Amino acid sequence: MTQRIAFQGELGAYSHEACRDARPDMEALPCNSFEDVLAAVRSKKADLAMLPVENTTYGRVADIHRMLPESGLRIIDEAFVRVHISLMAMPGVQIEDLKLVRAHPVLIPQAEEFLSRYGIKGESAADSAGAAADIAAKKEMTVGALASDLAAEINGLHILARHIEDHAHNTTRFLIMSRDAEHDRRGDHGMMTTFVFQVRNIPSALYKAMGGFATNGVNMTKLESYMVGGSFSATQFYADIEGHPDDPAVQRALEELDYFTDMLEILGTYPRDPRRD
Numbered sequence: 001m002t003q004r005i006a007f008q009g010e011l012g013a014y015s016h017e018a019c020r021d022a023r024p025d026m027e028a029l030p031c032n033s034f035e036d037v038l039a040a041v042r043s044k045k046a047d048l049a050m051l052p053v054e055n056t057t058y059g060r061v062a063d064i065h066r067m068l069p070e071s072g073l074r075i076i077d078e079a080f081v082r083v084h085i086s087l088m089a090m091p092g093v094q095i096e097d098l099k100l101v102r103a104h105p106v107l108i109p110q111a112e113e114f115l116s117r118y119g120i121k122g123e124s125a126a127d128s129a130g131a132a133a134d135i136a137a138k139k140e141m142t143v144g145a146l147a148s149d150l151a152a153e154i155n156g157l158h159i160l161a162r163h164i165e166d167h168a169h170n171t172t173r174f175l176i177m178s179r180d181a182e183h184d185r186r187g188d189h190g191m192m193t194t195f196v197f198q199v200r201n202i203p204s205a206l207y208k209a210m211g212g213f214a215t216n217g218v219n220m221t222k223l224e225s226y227m228v229g230g231s232f233s234a235t236q237f238y239a240d241i242e243g244h245p246d247d248p249a250v251q252r253a254l255e256e257l258d259y260f261t262d263m264l265e266i267l268g269t270y271p272r273d274p275r276r277d
Helices: 014-022 034-042 064-071 108-118 128-138 149-155 205-215 248-259
Strands: 004-008 027-031 048-055 074-082 086-089 100-103 121-124 143-147 158-161 171-178 191-199 220-227 235-242 261-271
Touching (some): 004 034, 014 149, 014 171, 034 171, 064 171, 064 191, 064 220, 100 108, 108 121, 143 149, 205 248, 248 261
Parallel strands (some): 074 261, 100 121, 100 143
Antiparallel strands (some): 086 158, 191 261
8 A cells, every 4th residue: 555645735846845855655645734734644644744844044934833742743754855946837938938937925035036137027826836737727828937846847847947046055844744753763864852842930941941951962953932822921942952862861951851841742753864964
């Protein structure tokens, strides 16, 4: 039986590209929303979920950190996708024929220099891969799309220009989630552990809680806060650290953290991706 990995967006989206790169043997299942992605795994319509969590240009993906602990799923891997933007159109169309291009509003500013050079206007679309599919379906000859090479391949569009993004560093980090945790694995490039916690209502609780990671030499690569339950007084923290909970140093740091928290939940332990370097 073919296994499935769910993602948010249309076929050809960057999340679909992440699925194909990280799990080429699995069937990609497109979903309308992040909630639908998580629900697909919980209901066993899919085996894994591919979720974007942060981008080097635009920061964290809204709502994802809040959804992870509520999902009931566990992180088993991370994946990085370099966001390469291609300009595509119907076969036979030249760049000079284009009056406008459609893409997700996040992509258009990233190709501003290229579009300005050719005098092409950008028009926002709900989804870049969806914009490519729409152009192919309607056979529009004066409209292009900014999307991935995969979107052009799927929809039979011709790529007029590749890698037209203004900045060469734009990368999205994804988390791969499963119904079951995989704590026994060890990665060739080390391990990552992700967890959420709420500190106790005592003076300097966060400062003291973080001290255990410093004194035990555990590298914390991310620490973000967000409100829970619509309250300004209830703050939850999301953290990524290098290492495995069974490592003595990590174990000591988490024990110290636990002393200063009302809630501590490990969302996953997974191999560190070498593309972090």
